[in-house]
Each structure stands twice: as structure tokens, then as C-alpha cells.
Ligand SMILES: Nc1nc2c(ncn2[C@@H]2O[C@H](COP(=O)(O)OP(=O)(O)O)[C@@H](O)[C@H]2O)c(=O)[nH]1
């Protein structure tokens with residue numbers, strides 16, 4: 476799974492990325508500090524199923540600490556987008572090509588309203604405006620790609636297949652292409668679209684294929700009223716208030732041994748010997764996370780993974796009684812699956828051979844046989860039984 480972090484300049488994209496991944500990246504108040512994309516790994520967190528089963532796990536593809544399973548998620552931080560990026564303004568939009576494989580996007584906005592759409596300082600700027608701007612630039616970028624290939628698309632009877640081929644790597648499905656066309660009353664057979672049609676189609680397709688969560692960042696410099704106002708304005712979006720700067724400072728303090736801090740929690744405990752200055756900063760941050768029930772950063776990643784992308788966690792095992800793999804590791808893997816996925820989809824995700832030879836599955840919690848078409852539930856523990864050895 477890949478999550479792209481996008482937004483106008485100076486909103487805190489790189490700070491959020493660093494907080495999520497603890498990768499050293501250049502953070503600055505100058506617009507366009509980030510030119511090459513930063514790649515890193517964040518962790519979606521969920522209560523591990525081990526306590527429910529009365530066992531203690533040995534995770535392999537993920538981490539478990541304090542009963543919380545941490546599942547790795549790829550994240551990418553790209554350069555800022557400005558109005559007119561599709562016309563080459565700012566960094567242009569070529570760098571968006573780094574995002575084509577993203578499953579979902581997190582748009583970082585400045586909820587304090589102290590930076591404008593270009594990343595310049597201002598008073599009372601409207602963060603909702605940035606959301607429309609970025610959406611428009613994304614649509615224009617996609618429309619441009621389609622437009623470039625329009626003559627070859629138009630030659631084909633089956634426009635949806637042609638578009639899917641052009642957008643290979645984009646993670647778009649034929650159903651999404653169909654929906655985007657239907658929403659604009661456009662025909663996909665022998666496509667003859669105007670530029671405006673293509674733009675409308677691209678706008679719909681980008682919304683369907685790259686769903687966006689809004690991270691209302693810099694909440695430490697804003698009021699909760701500002702956050703509520705943005706939520707009202709962006710009622711179609713999941714909006715999560717956060718302070719990437721505080722999360723980054725807390726994770727760094729934890730890394731340097733000053734505090735014990737579990738990302739996402741609303742408190743921490745001191746353990747090192749902070750200087751007076753550090754103590755002062757820690758007190759401020761403790762107050763903040765007490766008041767806001769955490770920094771919101773972990774919620775950003777969890778909401779985009781579980782809510783926006785409709786994902787559940789499933790634990791495949793080879794021994795349905797001990798919940799282990801063939802090496803005896805208890806609940807080794809936590810696998811993210813889209814809601815509605817079947818036991819066969821899970822087998823496919825583990826190994827295509829396993830799926831080919833799959834006979835049935837076992838719900839290890841209930842110790843009952845289920846068919847290939849069994850629809851997986853969150854926290855299911857599943858053994859895939861196949862005709863292959865093992
Ligand atoms: N008050 C506050 N400032 C922040 C926060 N996150 C980032 N910043 C500041 O915003 C500026 C731009 O940050 P950066 O991460 O480089 O933004 P980007 O251009 O969107 O990648 C820097 O001065 C950061 O210190 C936050 O949560 N609160």
C-alpha cells in the first residue's frame with residue numbers, strides 16, 4: 476500500500492512525512508525545499524488479535540508493541556503544488572508522476588491559515604481553497620496525460636480498455652473508468668471527447684482512484700473552531716486535525732531516550748534527564764496532547780488506511796490451533812485487505828500458487844471450514860488449505 480502526501484508548499488508535508496517515518500528529510504519555511512520525493516515507511520496501528528486469542532505473538536511482517544500491531548505502509552512526500560502547476564508554475568506537475576502508484580492521498584493544509592496557496596505567509600488564509608486548488612491541479616495533470624494519448628484512445632472501440640492501458644501503473648480499475656465516464660454522461664466507445672470532457676472525466680477519475688484525506692496541520696497554532704469550520708466546509712472529506720511538528724518532536728524525544736511515547740497516545744512518561752529547555756518543551760507538548768487526545772498524526776495514517784481505503788486486517792496462519800506459521804511463529808503476519816475481499820483474495824495475496832491450488836479455508840477462531848468465496852472480516856485468523864504440499 477502506498478500513501479502520497481500532497482499539498483501546497485509550506486503546509487508541513489515533509490514534517491508530517493518525517494514524523495510518520497522518522498526519516499531525515501529537509502524541512503524549511505522556504506517553499507519548494509522538497510524537490511526529489513522522499514520515500515519512507517509509516518505504520519498503521521490496530522489492536523493485535525493476540526490478547527483476544529489468549530496467545531502472545533511473534534510478528535514477522537509487522538511489529539507488535541504493548542498489544543498494538545503496527546503494519547508498515549509506504550509513504551511518499553512530493554514537492555508542493557501551486558495554482559497553475561499544470562501550466563508549469565512552481566515545480567510544475569511532472570513530479571506528480573511519482574504519485575501514480577498511490578492508493579490514496581493525504582493532503583496537508585495549514586489550519587492556522589498563516590500560509591497561502593503559494594506557501595507565502597498571510598493572515599486568515601482559507602485552507603479549503605487549497606483543497607479545491609490541489610484537486611484541480613491533479614485533474615489537469617491526469618487530463619494532460621489522457622490528452623497526450625487521445626488520438627490512440629479514440630481509434631479504439633473499447634475506450635475503457637484503452638484508458639486502462641494508457642494509465643497502467645495508475646491503480647485504476649475498469650469500474651472506476653466506467654463510473655467516471657457515467658458521472659459526466661460520456662461514452663467510452665469510440666471516444667470523441669472535447670478537452671473539457673476529458674478534464675471532467677479526469678476530475679471524476681482522480682477522485683475515485685486517489686481518494687484524499689485532509690490533514691489539518693499546525694493545529695497547535697490554530698483554534699478548534701477553525702478545525703470545525705474546515706470540517707463543515709469540506710463535508711465530503713475525512714478531515715483530521717494534527718500537529719506534525721509536535722509529533723515529530725515527541726518521536727525524536729522518544730528516540731533519544733528522553734521519554735516513553737507510543738505514537739497516537741495522549742500522554743507519555745519522562746525517563747531521561749531533560750535540560751530546563753527540554754522540560755519546558757515537553758510540558759507544552761504534554762498539555763497539547765492531553766487536550767487534543769494525541770497529536771492526530773497516527774490518526775491521519777490510520778484513517779486513510781482503514782476508513783478512506785476501507786481496509787481490514789487479516790492474520791493468515793498455517794496451524795489453525797496454535798495460530799502459527801510452519802516455523803511456529805504465532806500470528807506472524809497481519810495482512811491488509813480491502814473490505815469485501817474473499818479467502819481466495821487472501822490466498823492470492825500470499826502466493827499465486829497457493830491461490831491456484833486452494834481448496835478451502837479454515838476460520839481459525841471458530842475452527843470451521845469456509846469456502847473460497849468467504850468474505851473476510853476484520854481480525855479474521857485464516858488458514859488457507861490447498862492441494863499443494865504444506
Ligand atoms: N506550528 C507548526 N508549524 C509546523 C507544523 N508542521 C510544520 N510546520 C512548519 O511549517 C514550515 C514548513 O514545513 P515543511 O514540512 O517543510 O512543509 P512542506 O513545504 O509542506 O513540506 C516549517 O517551518 C515547519 O516547521 C506544525 O504542526 N505546527
Ligand SMILES: [Mg+2]
Pocket residue numbers: 488489490508509553554555
Ligand atoms: Mg516539503
